[in-house]
Amino acid sequence: MTKPSSAPARWPALLFLLIGLALLQGCSLLQRPSSAPHDAPSSITSEAGPDSGPDAFALDVQVEDDTLREYLTRHLELQRFRQLPDLQAHELTRLLGSADANARDLLATQGYFSPEITIELREQATDADAPPRTVLVSVSPGPRTHIASADITLMGEDGHGADATELARRQARLQRGWSLPPGEPFTQQGWDSAKNQGLRDLQARRYPTARIASSRAEVDADRAEAKLQVAYAPGPAYRFGTLQIQGGERYDNEGMRRIARLPTGEDYSEARLLDTQQRLASSGYYDAVFLTLDTEHGDPQSAPVIAQVRDAPLQKMVFGVGISTDSGPRLSMDHTHNRLPGLGWRAVSKVAVDNKRKLLSTDWTGLPHANGWRWFTGLQLQREATGSYDVDSSRLRAGRTKSTDRIDRSYFLQHDTAKNRGEDAPPSSSAISANYGWTGRYFNNNTNPTRGWGLAAELGVGTTLRPERDPFVRTLLRWQSFVGLGRVDLGNNVRRGSRLSLRLEGGAVLARDGADIPVTQLFLTGGDTTVRGYGYRSIGARTDADKLFGGRYMAVGSAEWQRPITVRGNRTDFESALFIDAGAVADTPGDLTARVGVGAGLRWQSPVGPLQADLAYGLHTHQVRLHLRLGYTF
Structure with a gap:
C-alpha cells in the first residue's frame, strides 16, 4: 500500500498553486477603460506628446451628483478638443455654442429633461505648463424623470x-x-x-x-x-419540422438525426434548438455544427431545421499528459474509429498509465435505433493498486443504452475477473451479472451546475464463477443537490448566488459471508471526488490479515458551502468553499466507521471548465492533503 505523503511535503505544491491562482485572479481584475454607453456620443481624446505644450483649455463640470459629473466629464463633445494646444479662441467660442445642446442631450439619456445649464469661459494667468483657459459647466439637473x-x-x-x-x-x-x-x-x-x-x-x-x-x-x-x-x-407561431443535414457525407444522416433528437412537431424553442446542436457537436462525428430554423420556406407549423456540418475524420488518435493529486503523473493514448468496417459502430480505445493504474480498454457503440436505444459492448484490462494489494482485473460487458435530455438508462451483462497479488492476498475470483443503471440529471448546467439535483442508481444480480458459485446482489445509489442560500452583490448590478452543495453515496453487496466476490464489485473510497483529506481509494475494509481491501458496504456524505469572491467590489470568476466530507467502508454495516475530512478551497471558472483546488485535513490520519480537479461529471 502506498502511504499518503505527509503534510510538509504538500506545502511547496500548495504554495505554487495559490501563487498561480492569485496571478490568474489578478489578471482577471485588471481595470479596463470604461466604454461609453450606446446612447451617448463617443469621447475621442487626442493624445498629446510630451513636446506638444499645454492643453487648449481645462474642463470643469460642476454638479452635485458625482455620477452625473463623471458621466458629463467623460462624454461631453468638448473633451475631443481639449488637448489641441493650437485651438484658436474663435474656434473655442463656436464649440461652446453647441455645448449646451450636447449637455442637454446627455442629461436626457439619464432621465433629466429640464436642467439648468450655465457655461462660462474663464481666462486665467497661469504658468506655461497649464491651460490658458477653463471652461466651467455648471449644471442643475432638475427632477429626474x-x-x-x-x-x-x-x-x-x-x-x-x-x-x-x-x-x-x-x-x-x-x-x-x-x-x-x-x-x-x-x-x-x-x-x-x-x-x-x-x-x-x-x-x-x-x-x-x-x-x-x-x-x-x-x-x-x-x-x-x-x-x-x-x-x-410576434408573427406566426412556429413548430419544429424535420432536421436536414447539409455538408455531411461520411456518416449516416438518419443515425445522426436520432442522436440529435430534434423535438419534431413541438413548439419552437431556442433552448431546444441549442440542445440539439450541442448533442450533434458532442457526438464526435462532426468537427463543426451550426443549426438554424428555416423561416423563409414552408409551413411555420412544420419549419425545417437546417444543420450545417463538417465531418470529423474517420479515425483520430490523441496523446495525453496529465497529473492528478490522487494518482500522480499520467500518460494516455486514445484512438477513435467512427465507423468500424462491417458494423458501422463507433469504437473508442484507450491506453493509460499512472502511479496507481495501468489500463487498456475499448468501447464500441452503435447508432441509435428509432426508439432511441443503442447497442454497446466494451472490454477493459487493468492493473490497479487496490487497498494493500495489486489487482489484475478484466471486465467484459454488452448491452443497450438510451440517453434523453435528462435521463440515461442502460441494461447489460457483465463478466468480471480479479486476480489479487500480494502477501496473504484474498483468493482470485470471477463473476457474471445482469445489471441495470438509471441516471437523472436535473441541473441548470450539467458541466458546471449551481442549481438543481441529480440521482443515479445501479442494480446488479449475478453469481460468482470461481472459486465457488455464490449468488449476489449489488446496489449503488448516488445523489447530488445544490441548495440556494441567497444572493451576493458583486457590484455593477451583478448578483451571484451562494449555495450549499450536498452529496450522498451508498452501496451494498449482498451475499453469503464466505462468498469470494471480485474486488471490482466491492467498494473503496477516498480522494478528490469522494472523501477529501484521504488518499485515493484509501478507505476500505480489512481482511483477516488486517490488510486494506474492498468492502461490501459503503456510505459517503459531503456538505460544501460555495460563495462568490469579490475584490474591491469587482466581479471575479472565483468562488470560495468550506466543506466537510465523511465516508466509511466495511464488510458488515455494524463495522462502518466514518473517516472525516474538513477543509477549504477555491473554484475558478476557467475557459476549459471549472477548476477545483481544495486543502483538506483528515481527522483520522492527521494529515493535510491538496486535491485538484478539472471539470464536473455526475
Missing part, C-alpha cells in the same frame, strides 16, 4: 391565425417581466434594454420572427414622468 406607466401590446398578424389565448398569456408574461416598471428612473439605455429583452423573450419560444412594430416614450418634463408604449408583432 420616473416611469409613470408601461403599456406592452402583442399584435396578431392577419393571415396567420394567431392564437389569441396564447398571445394574451405571453403579453401578461412580458408585462410581469418588464425591466422598467412604474416608479423606476427613466434612462435611454434602460428603455432600449427593456424593449430588446422583451423581443428576445418572444423570439426564444414560438415566435422566432417577432419584431418591434412600434415604440414610444412620452415624457412630461413638467411632471417628470414618462409613459412607455411598445407594440410587438
